[in-house]
Amino acid sequence: MDAVERIRADTEANQHTPEFELEWLLLDLEEQIWAAMQGQGITRSELAERLGTSRAFVTKLLSSHENLTMKTLVRVANALEMKVELRLRPRPVAAPPYGASGKRRVAVLARPAADPSRRTPSAAARSRKERTTR
Secondary structure, eight states, X not given: OOHHHHHHHHHHHHTTSHHHHHHHHXXXXXXXXXXXXXXXXXXXXXXXXXXXXXXXHHHHHHHSOOOOOHHHHHHHHHHTTOOOOOOOOOOOTTSOOBOTTSOBOOOOOOXXXXXXXXXXXXXXXXXXXXXXXX
């Protein structure tokens, strides 16, 4: 297994851990902030001025994957004349559920019941065979 395959396997194995999801969210937020700054032609210095902080703070904010507080995120959004929207969505069925402690909980996944109104491939094949032999 080469390095790329190991990284891909590790990513797939850990993508539903709280740590991975947090890192992904922070990266996504940083990209959104950079895109908003570029779209509006705002420099780090100008954002710092709007926030009433130093340029170093903005640089750290945009490059260190620090866990942003909601307060800081709202301040940055306001400085960029934007609004923060949060929503919780159901996790896909295939994703393992995790508790607040980050420890995996055991879950039993059930297959959906078969729809009796739909024919199975074998029933459809039998039906075609019956029509052709008559």
